[in-house]
Amino acid sequence: MIKSAKKHSSDDDALPAILTLIRQSFAYMDGRIDPPSSMHRLKLEDIARQCERGEVWSIGEPAKACMFLTWKADCVYIGKMAVAEDTRGQGLARQLVSIAEERARERGLPRLELETRIELVDNHRTFAALGFVKTEETAHPGFDRTTSITMSKALADQAK
DSSP states (O other), rough: OOOEEEEEEEEEHHHHHHHHHHHHHGGGGGSSSSSSOOOEEEEEEEEHHHHHHHHEEEETTTTSSEEEEOOSSSSSEEEEEEEEGGTTTTSHHHHHHHHHHHHHTTTTEEEEEEEEEEEEEEHHHHHHHHTEEEEEEOOOOTTTSSOOEEEEEOOOOOOO
């Protein structure tokens, strides 16, 4: 079921619901990933700043899915993608990725990029099903092992 998506401004009344969605959707990672998720440090001010520096999108009222978009020189970076547990499997992540693709095309950028933790293999499979491929393994500061992977999705009509 496709729902309407909304791009938010820094003073949007929906930002608290987006913060709640991210916290609830990322909570299962506690004890599974190391280091802990940056979600624990995320505040409303950070989401408002993201609205100004990039974009924040959500689907549903209150928000049932969301993502942050950040412009890089050669791609659109997708961060903090979250889908409420009770709406998973309804195509909301696919809808968010489609929005990110559209925004990348509007800016002439050839690809999307995201990061996911190495331990979250279900996320790896979900993103692969959405057309992303693993491009890099990285380690957080202070770690001597891989802690995350970078995944990328080329936009065929934007290839340079």
